[in-house]
Amino acid sequence: NAGVTQTPKFRVLKTGQSMTLLCAQDMNHEYMYWYRQDPGMGLRLIHYSVGEGTTAKGEVPDGYNVSRLKKQNFLLGLESAAPSQTSVYFCASTTTEKGAYGYTFGSGTRLTVV
Amino acid sequence: DAKTTQPTSMDCAEGRAANLPCNHSTISGNEYVYWYRQIHSQGPQYIIHGLKNNETNEMASLIITEDRKSSTLILPHATLRDTAVYYCIVGPRTGGFKTIFGAGTRLFVKA
Numbered sequence: 254n255a256g257v258t259q260t261p262k263f264r265v266l267k268t269g270q271s272m273t274l275l276c277a278q279d280m281n282h283e284y285m286y287w288y289r290q291d292p293g294m295g296l297r298l299i300h301y302s303v304g305e306g307t308t309a310k311g312e313v314p315d316g317y318n319v320s321r322l323k324k325q326n327f328l329l330g331l332e333s334a335a336p337s338q339t340s341v342y343f344c345a346s347t348t349t350e351k352g353a354y355g356y357t358f359g360s361g362t363r364l365t366v367v
Numbered sequence: 368d369a370k371t372t373q374p375t376s377m378d379c380a381e382g383r384a385a386n387l388p389c390n391h392s393t394i395s396g397n398e399y400v401y402w403y404r405q406i407h408s409q410g411p412q413y414i415i416h417g418l419k420n421n422e423t424n425e426m427a428s429l430i431i432t433e434d435r436k437s438s439t440l441i442l443p444h445a446t447l448r449d450t451a452v453y454y455c456i457v458g459p460r461t462g463g464f465k466t467i468f469g470a471g472t473r474l475f476v477k478a
Contacts, residue, residue: 257410284461284463288468293470294470295467295469296411297468298464301464311464343410345410345462348461353461354401354416355413356413356462358412360409360410361408363408
């Protein structure tokens with residue numbers, strides 16, 4: 254049982270380039286989330302999804318897009334990367350299944366935009 | 368979802384109990400108290416949660432005040448590997464998009 258897997262783990266982009274971060278979970282969780290974490294700060298919610306085919310904006314959605322075509326995958330896209338998007342990105346999932354509590358997080362993607 | 372207040376940092380001697388406080392005065396009746404920790408820049412790891420009663424598992428104990436406005440995470444015998452950032456959050460059982468992860472408490476366990 255792998256839990257939540259994020260790829261890639263590290264990436265360096267040039268300003269203006271695009272990329273997609275992949276989050277995959279094998280726990281059949283309904284809810285999935287993308288967070289970013291800047292140095293010394295907590296997690297800020299970018300986008301989230303409450304089920305396959307649905308997405309919604311979080312606290313800091315500008316400059317990002319997401320898609321959830323399959324229940325197990327949640328993709329985060331940067332169309333035109335900016336240095337301000339240098340951060341560590343975490344994916345998480347939760348479920349409404351009885352007996353389940355809290356978030357399961359991935360190990361993160363460290364993105365540097367130069 | 369309710370917001371929490373935690374000290375920025377704390378020190379603890381190795382082998383001693385680490386008591387990490389959290390204030391959540393605006394918690395609502397159906398919200399749980401959760402604790403997570405983050406070592407270096409790894410993903411946050413679940414530690415423990417509770418609703419009203421005190422809870423204990425193999426990692427820690429959680430003490431929730433009777434009015435539920437504050438709680439304390441207890442690491443009974445802290446080790447150097449417990450040095451991490453500890454997050455106290457409140458929210459529904461299933462998580463949610465309104466749950467706020469603040470800056471947490473940076474715990475330093477010293478030899």
